[in-house]
Amino acid sequence: xxxxxxxxxxxxxxxxxxxxxxxxxxxxxxxxxxxxxxxxxxxxxxxxxxxxxxxxxxxxxxxxxxxxxxxxxxxxxxxxxxxxxxxxxxxxxxxxxxxxxxxxxxxxxxxxxxxxxxxxxxxxxxxxxxxxxxxxxxxxxxxxxxxxxxxxxxxxxxxxxxxxxxxxxxxxxxxxxxxxxxxxxxxxxxxxxxxxxxxxxxxxxxxxxxxxxxxxxxxxxxxxxxxxxxxxxxxxxxxxxxxxxxxxxxxxxxxxxxxxxxxxxxxxxxxxxxxxxxxxxxxxxxxxxxxxxxxxxxxxxxxxxxxxxxxxxx
Amino acid sequence: xxxxxxxxxxxxxxxxxxxxxxxxxxxxxxxxxxxxxxxxxxxxxxxxxxxxxxxxxxxxxxxxxxxxxxxxxxxxxxxxxxxxxxxxxxxxxxxxxxxxxxxxxxxxxxxxxxxxxxxxxxxxxxxxxxxxxxxxxxxxxxxxxxxxxxxxxxxxxxxxxxxxxxxxxxxxxxxxxxxxxxxxxxxxxxxxxxxxxxxxxxxxxxxxxxxxxxxxxxxxxxxxxxxxxxxxxxxxxxxxxxxxxxxxxxxxxxxxxxxxxxxxxxxxxxxx
Numbered sequence: 001x002x003x004x005x006x007x008x009x010x011x012x013x014x015x016x017x018x019x020x021x022x023x024x025x026x027x028x029x030x031x032x033x034x035x036x037x038x039x040x041x042x043x044x045x046x047x048x049x050x051x052x053x054x055x056x057x058x059x060x061x062x063x064x065x066x067x068x069x070x071x072x073x074x075x076x077x078x079x080x081x082x083x084x085x086x087x088x089x090x091x092x093x094x095x096x097x098x099x100x101x102x103x104x105x106x107x108x109x110x111x112x113x114x115x116x117x118x119x120x121x122x123x124x125x126x127x128x129x130x131x132x133x134x135x136x137x138x139x140x141x142x143x144x145x146x147x148x149x150x151x152x153x154x155x156x157x158x159x160x161x162x163x164x165x166x167x168x169x170x171x172x173x174x175x176x177x178x179x180x181x182x183x184x185x186x187x188x189x190x191x192x193x194x195x196x197x198x199x200x201x202x203x204x205x206x207x208x209x210x211x212x213x214x215x216x217x218x219x220x221x222x223x224x225x226x227x228x229x230x231x232x233x234x235x236x237x238x239x240x241x242x243x244x245x246x247x248x249x250x251x252x253x254x255x256x257x258x259x260x261x262x263x264x265x266x267x268x269x270x271x272x273x274x275x276x277x278x279x280x281x282x283x284x285x286x287x288x289x290x291x292x293x294x295x296x297x298x299x300x301x302x303x304x305x306x307x308x309x310x311x312x313x314x
Numbered sequence: 315x316x317x318x319x320x321x322x323x324x325x326x327x328x329x330x331x332x333x334x335x336x337x338x339x340x341x342x343x344x345x346x347x348x349x350x351x352x353x354x355x356x357x358x359x360x361x362x363x364x365x366x367x368x369x370x371x372x373x374x375x376x377x378x379x380x381x382x383x384x385x386x387x388x389x390x391x392x393x394x395x396x397x398x399x400x401x402x403x404x405x406x407x408x409x410x411x412x413x414x415x416x417x418x419x420x421x422x423x424x425x426x427x428x429x430x431x432x433x434x435x436x437x438x439x440x441x442x443x444x445x446x447x448x449x450x451x452x453x454x455x456x457x458x459x460x461x462x463x464x465x466x467x468x469x470x471x472x473x474x475x476x477x478x479x480x481x482x483x484x485x486x487x488x489x490x491x492x493x494x495x496x497x498x499x500x501x502x503x504x505x506x507x508x509x510x511x512x513x514x515x516x517x518x519x520x521x522x523x524x525x526x527x528x529x530x531x532x533x534x535x536x537x538x539x540x541x542x543x544x545x546x547x548x549x550x551x552x553x554x555x556x557x558x559x560x561x562x563x564x565x566x567x568x569x570x571x572x573x574x575x576x577x578x579x580x581x582x583x584x585x586x
Contacts, residue, residue, distance in 0.1 A: 033489075059436060112329075244427070255521075
């Protein structure tokens, strides 16, 4: 092992012991420096994220209603969940949400980003308008959309009424509850996706378009042969973030429908919440939390692995 | 020429329809909030007949909205300041201080982004109960002190600061703390501004955790008070929408003030 190895792995305890004092002191000082920079974030993450995460794993092996003493039941909670029809249903609802939400925000966000990437008057004002819902709280968005989509005197059904269309019951109708949530969610997140894609677009060298135009490529051809491939890193980012957030969807469901009517919009996290606070099944809730976490982790890892096939870093 | 006109028309249709769709819900919220008497069946007029601020007055007289706003503001301010400290120091460590196992530690940090808060609610609740921190501001604050998103954002920003600047400072005899304060921090101001907005926004809008920890009415934050409105004024949409406007305005002000940084920050988080 050369000297340079010893220097680069300064924290390595197995480094050669015959170091002189100043070197050891410098190593110690460096270690303390690293700790000083890392501890302010590591302590809260350990105490309030990773610790509770491990505790949740422990609770998932118990029968517990938050009040009476815990009773160890091994993997019973997992077995119960995996054989229960409700589990499949709440995952299905969550996937339904993602399947509706993702194309809407991506295509909508892309259209807006492409439009705003051209020279246009009032561009920054428009960008501000599109981004406003992103900074608004979910509770407000849910309240506002419950009001817009109110079956009796909401503006959407009133306008539909002008065209002699009988608007649906939206969040009060089992069939329309999830579409209502998807609509409100897409509205809230469109600006976020637009900004990510706009940044990606602005990183594309304009010369490429000039060259393509000279070669006679039309607008669609340029979109599919230049824009989309060069935008793939941004698309990848949107996909990863949207899937992580999508599987964790909760606030809007809680505030718009509470999982109803009749469980029609019950998603995974809403089920975790209900198991804990309504049915007093904290053990089962923790088991479902862990199943959800593993699903999210697996999907994210698959995407990271798969990105080589379609993401081009130019 | 004709093709270009078609493109021009499509472009403007997309933008105008987009802007209408995006802004109309806000407009409708404001209109509703100044149209008194919106009940079960009344649809507000686009231009209210007798506009009045009555709903706002009721909000502050019938419910403790003044206190609620102060609560939200205080919690958001503390969360933001602490997150700026924890994220910038961690970002520096992950960008500038190589150590054995750093990649693994960073991966663990990022993995915490994938953990839904709901997973942690039960153990966190029990933990804070044991510390006697339920119904305290500090109890509501503690779990918000470190954010993986913030750390990631600032690490990316610090990676963009040319290392030549560090080296020049080192030649001048600066240690890591001096480099951090006088080289790195001044060079990542846009990212710090971005994190300020996101941390403040996250706290201002957070719902589930305050709902679980802050049970006393005088400790309530805005989103919880708003959800409460929905229970108390089920069909009085003018009051509910007035509450929504009150909750949006501070974020709107903050956003207008720092729009550039928000956009930059979101953009830079997605590029690499």
